[in-house]
Amino acid sequence: MKKDLSHMLDSFFDDRSLKKLLYTLDEYVHRTFSPVYIPIDVRETKEEYVIIAHIPNAKRENIHLQFVDDTRLLLSVVYDEQIETIDDENKFVHRQRTYERAMKSIFLPYPVSQTNIQASFQDGKLIIRLPQKKTFIPIE
Missing domain, CATH: 1.20.5 (Single alpha-helices involved in coiled-coils or other helix-helix interfaces)
Structure with missing residues (x-):
C-alpha cells in the first residue's frame, strides 16, 4: 500500500x-x-544634478525619460523578453514571455533647465546630467 x-x-x-x-x-x-525597483543615486554640484539609475537588464531602446515639470523627471523602463527552449529529444518547445514596466519619479529640490541635458547608458547605468537653473550669488 x-x-x-x-x-x-x-x-x-x-x-x-x-x-x-x-x-x-x-x-x-x-x-x-x-515589483521592479530602480535604485538611483543623485549628486548635486553648483552647475548640475547628476542622476545615476542602476538598470542592469534594460535595453537602451526601452528606456524613456520625460519631464513632468521643472522639478520632476519621470524614468520608465520596459522589460520585454522572450525565451525559447527547444528539447529535440522529446520534441518539446517551451516559450516564456516576460513583460514588465518600471517607473520612477525623480524629484529635484530646485528647477532645472530642460536644454543641454545629457543622458548616456552603458553597462547597466543610465547617467543623466541636468543643468541647474538656479544661480549662486557670490558674497563679498
Missing part, C-alpha cells in the same frame, strides 16, 4: 500539465508581488 501511494504521488507530480500549472502559478505570484 505504501508503494502504491508513493507511486501515485510520483505520477501525480510527474504530470507535465500539473508542472506547467504550478510553474505558471509561481511565475504569476513572483510577477505580482515583486
Whole structure:
C-alpha cells in the first residue's frame, strides 16, 4: 500500500500539465508581488544634478525619460523578453514571455533647465546630467 501511494504521488507530480500549472502559478505570484525597483543615486554640484539609475537588464531602446515639470523627471523602463527552449529529444518547445514596466519619479529640490541635458547608458547605468537653473550669488 505504501508503494502504491508513493507511486501515485510520483505520477501525480510527474504530470507535465500539473508542472506547467504550478510553474505558471509561481511565475504569476513572483510577477505580482515583486515589483521592479530602480535604485538611483543623485549628486548635486553648483552647475548640475547628476542622476545615476542602476538598470542592469534594460535595453537602451526601452528606456524613456520625460519631464513632468521643472522639478520632476519621470524614468520608465520596459522589460520585454522572450525565451525559447527547444528539447529535440522529446520534441518539446517551451516559450516564456516576460513583460514588465518600471517607473520612477525623480524629484529635484530646485528647477532645472530642460536644454543641454545629457543622458548616456552603458553597462547597466543610465547617467543623466541636468543643468541647474538656479544661480549662486557670490558674497563679498
